[in-house]
Amino acid sequence: MTQTVHDQPSATQPSGAIAARAIGAVKVYGEGAATVRALDGVSLQFPEGEFTAIMGPSGSGKSTLLHCLAGLDELTEGRTFIGEVDLTTLKDKELTLLRREKIGFIFQAFNLIPTLNANENITLPQAIAGTKPDSEWYEQVIETLGLADRLRHRPSELSGGQQQRVAAARALVARPEIVFADEPSGNLDSKSGSELLGFMRMAVTDLKQTIVMVTHNPLDAAYADRVVFLADGRAVDEMHGPTAERVLDHLKKMEG
Numbered sequence: 001m002t003q004t005v006h007d008q009p010s011a012t013q014p015s016g017a018i019a020a021r022a023i024g025a026v027k028v029y030g031e032g033a034a035t036v037r038a039l040d041g042v043s044l045q046f047p048e049g050e051f052t053a054i055m056g057p058s059g060s061g062k063s064t065l066l067h068c069l070a071g072l073d074e075l076t077e078g079r080t081f082i083g084e085v086d087l088t089t090l091k092d093k094e095l096t097l098l099r100r101e102k103i104g105f106i107f108q109a110f111n112l113i114p115t116l117n118a119n120e121n122i123t124l125p126q127a128i129a130g131t132k133p134d135s136e137w138y139e140q141v142i143e144t145l146g147l148a149d150r151l152r153h154r155p156s157e158l159s160g161g162q163q164q165r166v167a168a169a170r171a172l173v174a175r176p177e178i179v180f181a182d183e184p185s186g187n188l189d190s191k192s193g194s195e196l197l198g199f200m201r202m203a204v205t206d207l208k209q210t211i212v213m214v215t216h217n218p219l220d221a222a223y224a225d226r227v228v229f230l231a232d233g234r235a236v237d238e239m240h241g242p243t244a245e246r247v248l249d250h251l252k253k254m255e256g
């Protein structure tokens with residue numbers, strides 16, 4: 001059962017349109033005695049222009065949910081939608097195109113191409129799609145993420161934090177319909193982390209970007225409009241208008 005803690009009915013949906021959703025999502029890994037039910041019937045909606053954080057213990061299914069929502073992994077049962085498109089009905093090619101055109105993803109491991117420099121990594125998805133970033137927006141992304149003097153460096157010449165910022169820039173620069181981020185500040189020091197989160201918040205508030213972010217960090221979750229809590233592959237709670245303190249309290253209660 002999903003129980004809403006902390007008030008505020010979900011009237012926060014600006015246009016009412018839903019950017020992504022999962023319906024009865026089940027994901028089972030492995031076979032026989034070794035099976036793991038990573039998702040155990042998750043139904044969630046992610047309204048357009050909203051910043052959602054997903055929290056929960058290690059192994060609760062957060063990354064699996066994100067990957068299935070983004071069409072990077074297939075469900076065992078249930079359905080996921082990007083806008084009105086049911087991903088489970090798409091052929092591989094159609095799914096690749098949809099991912100390229102509509103989705104940005106910031107991975108836990110940065111997934112940068114080692115032989116390309118930072119600028120080439122950032123613009124690669126659009127180069128593949130045959131488009132170019134809006135130059136003003138590109139400049140703003142690069143500047144806010146502090147990458148201007150790192151654009152000619154290859155990933156091996158960058159710190160972990162710089163690599164993560166390149167990965168964030170790559171996901172945001174094309175202004176996709178939805179950005180999924182798996183612990184985007186996990187490898188950043190707290191200053192770089194709060195800059196990245198502030199930037200993501202700005203993209204949502206000012207540009208109506210939709211973001212779904214997995215995080216362990218209550219400080220990061222406080223940038224979101226809503227926090228969804230997962231436990232054992234289920235969505236067990238949600239909180240609107242989170243503060244770091246309330247999120248921390250709630251996590252403690254979940255553990256207890």
Ligand SMILES: Nc1ncnc2c1ncn2[C@@H]1O[C@H](COP(=O)(O)OP(=O)(O)O)[C@@H](O)[C@H]1O
Nearest residue numbers: 029030036038057058059060061062063064065
């Ligand atoms: N590729 C995989 N093969 C087998 N088991 C997996 C795989 N990916 C994840 N799992 C298992 O599924 C469960 C959920 O994993 P995950 O979604 O990564 O959780 P979280 O991101 O919340 O830490 C865990 O028990 C994990 O070990």
Ligand SMILES: [Mg+2]
Nearest residue numbers: 062063064108
């Ligand atoms: Mg994970």
